[in-house]
Amino acid sequence: MVEMELKRDRIVIRLGTKKWEWVLEPRYWRNTLLWAAFLMIAPAVAYFYSPGLINTMISANIYAAIAMPLALMTIGTGRMNFGPQFYIGVGGYTAALLSIAYGWGPLTTLPFAILMSMVAALIFSPLVIMARGLYYVLLTLLLPLVFLEVTFIYTDIFKGDTGLFGIVPLLDTGNAKNNFLLIGYFSTAIMFAYLWFINKILKSRYGLLMASINDDEDVAHSIGININKIKIIAFVAASTLIGIIGWFYAHYFSSFAGITYLPLTFMLKVLLVLMIGGRAQVFGCVVGGYFVAFLEMLMIRFMGPIQPLLFPIILLILLFILPEGLFGLYRKRRYREYLPTIHVRR
Amino acid sequence: MAPLVKVSNLVKRFGGIVAVNDVSFEIYKGETLGFIGPNGAGKSTVVNCLTGYLPATSGKIEMNGVDITHMKPHQRVHMGLARTYQIPRPFPELTALTSVLASSISGKKRINQSFQDAMYDATHYLEFVGLFSKRNILARDLTFYELRMLELARALATTPQLLFIDEVMAGLNPGEAKNAIKMIRKAKEEFGITVFWIEHVMAVLMEAADRIVAINYGSKLAEGTPDEVVNNDDVIEAYLGKGWREYA
Numbered sequence: 262m263v264e265m266e267l268k269r270d271r272i273v274i275r276l277g278t279k280k281w282e283w284v285l286e287p288r289y290w291r292n293t294l295l296w297a298a299f300l301m302i303a304p305a306v307a308y309f310y311s312p313g314l315i316n317t318m319i320s321a322n323i324y325a326a327i328a329m330p331l332a333l334m335t336i337g338t339g340r341m342n343f344g345p346q347f348y349i350g351v352g353g354y355t356a357a358l359l360s361i362a363y364g365w366g367p368l369t370t371l372p373f374a375i376l377m378s379m380v381a382a383l384i385f386s387p388l389v390i391m392a393r394g395l396y397y398v399l400l401t402l403l404l405p406l407v408f409l410e411v412t413f414i415y416t417d418i419f420k421g422d423t424g425l426f427g428i429v430p431l432l433d434t435g436n437a438k439n440n441f442l443l444i445g446y447f448s449t450a451i452m453f454a455y456l457w458f459i460n461k462i463l464k465s466r467y468g469l470l471m472a473s474i475n476d477d478e479d480v481a482h483s484i485g486i487n488i489n490k491i492k493i494i495a496f497v498a499a500s501t502l503i504g505i506i507g508w509f510y511a512h513y514f515s516s517f518a519g520i521t522y523l524p525l526t527f528m529l530k531v532l533l534v535l536m537i538g539g540r541a542q543v544f545g546c547v548v549g550g551y552f553v554a555f556l557e558m559l560m561i562r563f564m565g566p567i568q569p570l571l572f573p574i575i576l577l578i579l580l581f582i583l584p585e586g587l588f589g590l591y592r593k594r595r596y597r598e599y600l601p602t603i604h605v606r607r
Numbered sequence: 608m609a610p611l612v613k614v615s616n617l618v619k620r621f622g623g624i625v626a627v628n629d630v631s632f633e634i635y636k637g638e639t640l641g642f643i644g645p646n647g648a649g650k651s652t653v654v655n656c657l658t659g660y661l662p663a664t665s666g667k668i669e670m671n672g673v674d675i676t677h678m679k680p681h682q683r684v685h686m687g688l689a690r691t692y693q694i695p696r697p698f699p700e701l702t703a704l705t706s707v708l709a710s711s712i713s714g715k716k717r718i719n720q721s722f723q724d725a726m727y728d729a730t731h732y733l734e735f736v737g738l739f740s741k742r743n744i745l746a747r748d749l750t751f752y753e754l755r756m757l758e759l760a761r762a763l764a765t766t767p768q769l770l771f772i773d774e775v776m777a778g779l780n781p782g783e784a785k786n787a788i789k790m791i792r793k794a795k796e797e798f799g800i801t802v803f804w805i806e807h808v809m810a811v812l813m814e815a816a817d818r819i820v821a822i823n824y825g826s827k828l829a830e831g832t833p834d835e836v837v838n839n840d841d842v843i844e845a846y847l848g849k850g851w852r853e854y855a
Contacts, residue, residue, distance in 0.1 A: 271723075273721070275719070278718035278719060279718075279719070280719045280720065280721040280724070281721055281722070282721040282722060282723045282724075284723070465722060466712050466722045466725070469701075469705060469708060469709050469712065469722075470709060470712065470713060472698070472700070472701060472705075472709075473698050473701065473706075473709045475700075476698035476699060476700050476701060477696060477698055477699075479660075479696075480692075480696045480697075480698065481698075481709075481713075482679075482680045482681055483658065483660065483680050483681075483684065483690060484684060484689075484709065484710035484713055484714065484761060484762075484765055485680075485681045485684030485685055485710065485713040485714045485715070485765050486681055486709070486713040487679075487681050488681070
């Protein structure tokens with residue numbers, strides 16, 4: 262069975278004829294730990310000074326947690342998916358409908374939300390084999406919009422015009438402020454879990470195979486990579502991770518309306534998180550998530566009515582002057598990894 | 608001796624155009640088989656059919672007695688076929704080392720190979736082709752000769768039995784070309800591979816190949832030792848035209 266062996270700088274894991282090595286590099290952990298500590302302390306500080314900020318942090322964490330699987334999907338399939346919010350819709354509506362119909366709590370609805378997102382992703386996964394380039398973009402762009410129409414057409418089920426209400430909340434301690442703090446930590450935990458998991462995948466052999474598929478699919482096939490398998494796995498896994506965010510939204514707000522998440526405006530925000538942080542870099546998604554969420558909050562507070570117009574313009578200017586993204590600037594100065602940065606080509 | 612690869616009656620049509628018409632030949636273990644023909648004769652199409660890039664319209668391809676006609680490219684790589692491209696196709700955003708690492712991981716299945724073990728493997732192949740000092744350079748920043756060598760390292764890292772080399776001399780200067788030929792010979796000796804070599808430059812194959820197959824308009828013209836093939840009237844006619852005797 263599984264054999265584990267601790268060596269000086271690595272853990273060697275063996276299973277049958279397979280072997281993995283997990284290299285431990287504590288000297289590289291310092292910055293990551295410092296930032297993690299900062300993100301863990303920030304909600305507690307905000308709790309005493311400005312509880313409203315916790316809400317912004319939750320949005321930031323969740324934006325990052327949507328952008329990270331999207332980055333994984335983009336690299337793993339070699340294609341840019343423009344409709345990840347479809348899976349937020351699938352996960353969210355599954356959780357919301359089950360919770361309202363049967364009064365189920367978040368823990369009971371979670372497996373169903375995961376299952377439904379996975380099934381939906383499997384149904385649409387042939388797209389990554391059949392379509393490429395612009396056709397893939399168009400097809401994935403259409404999916405959430407069609408789903409949005411469906412919520413309006415079958416409004417007696419999905420309540421497309423008013424949204425679904427009365428979902429069992431995620432946490433209930435009896436004190437709204439405490440709820441906020443706990444949910445803040447929960448969203449940070451989700452974000453960190455995604456960050457760890459996706460970074461681990463991208464740094465492993467599967468990440469390298471995905472990077473080569475992202476670079477040139479045909480050549481990747483000709484060096485012996487089963488590209489269809491890898492693309493479908495990356496697509497389904499990432500979609501499922503995004504579906505879990507839908508579940509979070511439904512139980513966090515105790516209400517779920519497709520019109521909030523399914524239109525293009527929400528996708529634009531996610532896309533900007535991905536690009537502002539640094540093209541499809543997982544650590545960049547966290548930077549981008551916090552940047553976009555706080556910018557949005559400041560704009561709403563100080564710009565008032567022109568905010569919806571100004572917000573995308575500022576972000577577009579930033580995209581123009583910061584092509585590598587915010588995390589790219591940091592990486593440029595401190596380049597120390599043996600694996601290269603993975604850029605998105607299509 | 609049983610052939611390593613046996614191609615029987617291979618046909619490939621693109622709509623109405625017959626690119627490969629009823630070609631049969633055998634590749635024996637340990638030999639260097641040259642494959643020649645004028646421009647547009649169907650050489651690359653044959654290689655694409657053999658490596659699974661294009662599905663054959665009809666015919667049969669066997670490797671070690673196993674029918675591989677309908678296998679996907681990655682399955683054929685796992686069987687022991689590897690190829691290089693006529694125009695190098697590197698992974699532009701990966702470094703030289705990681706490009707080779709990718710094929711070391713994904714090539715023929717090796718047991719007990721971790722990511723780090725594959726990295727040692729990859730360094731060995733890079734060192735073999737003389738690119739070790741360029742290991743951390745992005746593939747898109749390498750020169751043309753280095754890209755050719757990277758392609759070779761990438762193909763060797765899948766541990767093939769049979770290596771398809773598609774016009775290795777194109778675009779190289781005489782010095783580089785000499786090195787490239789030396790490298791392929793060395794690879795053949797060191798890794799015990801069989802080489803299937805497509806080439807335009809006859810002089811190279813005269814020197815390097817054990818046997819040569821010549822094709823024109825998708826059909827086989829001649830097969831035999833280099834001397835036999837270059838003295839074959841059909842082959843000379845295919846290259847020089849019908850009236851070549853008048854000008855000879």
